[in-house]
Amino acid sequence: MTKVMEKNHTQPVQLHTEERNPGLPFNTKYFDAININRSAIERRVSTLGGRRSVKKEFQAAWLLKAISMIDLTTLAGDDTRGNVMRLCEKAKNPVRADILQILGMENANLTTGAVCVYHNLIPFAKEALKGTSIPIAAVSTGFPAGKISLEDKITEIKKSVAAGATEIDIVISRDLVLESKWKELYDEIKLCRQACGDAHMKTILATGEIPTYTKVAKASWVAMMAGSDFIKTSTGKESVNATLAVSLVMMRCIRDYYELTGVKIGYKPAGGIQKAKQALDYLILLKEELGDDWLTPDLFRFGASSLLGDIERQLEHFVTGRYSAGFRHPMA
Numbered sequence: 460m461t462k463v464m465e466k467n468h469t470q471p472v473q474l475h476t477e478e479r480n481p482g483l484p485f486n487t488k489y490f491d492a493i494n495i496n497r498s499a500i501e502r503r504v505s506t507l508g509g510r511r512s513v514k515k516e517f518q519a520a521w522l523l524k525a526i527s528m529i530d531l532t533t534l535a536g537d538d539t540r541g542n543v544m545r546l547c548e549k550a551k552n553p554v555r556a557d558i559l560q561i562l563g564m565e566n567a568n569l570t571t572g573a574v575c576v577y578h579n580l581i582p583f584a585k586e587a588l589k590g591t592s593i594p595i596a597a598v599s600t601g602f603p604a605g606k607i608s609l610e611d612k613i614t615e616i617k618k619s620v621a622a623g624a625t626e627i628d629i630v631i632s633r634d635l636v637l638e639s640k641w642k643e644l645y646d647e648i649k650l651c652r653q654a655c656g657d658a659h660m661k662t663i664l665a666t667g668e669i670p671t672y673t674k675v676a677k678a679s680w681v682a683m684m685a686g687s688d689f690i691k692t693s694t695g696k697e698s699v700n701a702t703l704a705v706s707l708v709m710m711r712c713i714r715d716y717y718e719l720t721g722v723k724i725g726y727k728p729a730g731g732i733q734k735a736k737q738a739l740d741y742l743i744l745l746k747e748e749l750g751d752d753w754l755t756p757d758l759f760r761f762g763a764s765s766l767l768g769d770i771e772r773q774l775e776h777f778v779t780g781r782y783s784a785g786f787r788h789p790m791a
């Protein structure tokens with residue numbers, strides 16, 4: 460039997476939920492000068508993928524790593540207790556036992572990074588995840604469009620935390636970004652941060668509705684300054700959701716914020732990430748732009764409803780020897 464684990468990349472990771480971003484006082488000096496060249500960003504992401512091959516065993520190891528970073532999500536109008544319970548069972552046991560055994564990972568206690576549900580389904584997730592350390596992330600603040608009052612957003616966050624969510628994914632008022640009302644955006648996010656209390660806050664920018672990368676970067680800065688623990692691309696409901704290009708822009712903001720403050724902000728691309736190959740492209744970008752410190756569920760999550768299914772299929776191909784020869788990544 461081949462053991463395929465390598466370095467620390469597939470060890471179970473403990474979430475450090477006590478750590479928080481203290482934020483910065485509002486000051487436009489941090490982002491006033493940002494001016495992003497779209498074609499330079501697009502050129503950079505076009506270099507990803509397929510540059511050099513790696514041993515097959517590393518491919519499986521990175522796919523297992525990706526699983527530990529998934530916020531396994533269901534955000535559908537027809538969500539029920541039943542499908543949330545099934546989602547949670549999948550979060551607890553994301554890969555078939557026989558596959559894990561062949562990979563030498565049967566004792567690794569592999570789980571997804573979290574489950575992500577609507578506020579009213581938190582009690583079912585809580586029931587299903589009892590006795591585990593899998594966090595419950597709830598989408599609050601009028602998900603997905605955020606078109607409710609700030610007062611209602613704050614109430615919703617507090618209710619989600621009281622119901623058992625330890626991670627809150629908030630949506631910002633996109634009009635404040637479109638109209639460059641940065642101080643108002645900062646104040647909104649900061650109040651949401653306060654309402655989260657001990658819960659981690661992931662701030663969704665809905666980048667598909669932001670017209671320029673420069674504005675994406677400025678909104679990222681405002682979100683981090685206001686105390687977001689993660690910045691997240693999308694709700695999954697916009698017509699354009701996560702892309703590698705927008706991820707590059709946001710990761711570089713995270714890097715600059717870290718260089719300024721010493722605080723590591725997490726990154727969550729979400730929406731439309733359905734294939735194992737796509738997940739590896741994001742991890743390559745993450746490793747190259749932010750380094751190994753970010754390769755942990757503490758600092759990186761995929762917001763995804765169907766990615767896990769494809770990763771499991773790829774792992775099955777791997778252990779049954781049918782793994783695609785073209786399915787490679789250049790990380791090792």
Ligand SMILES: O=C[C@H](O)COP(=O)(O)O
Nearest residue numbers: 695729730731762763764
């Ligand atoms: O935040 C997570 C997204 O809503 C999931 O989007 P998806 O269904 O396209 O994977």
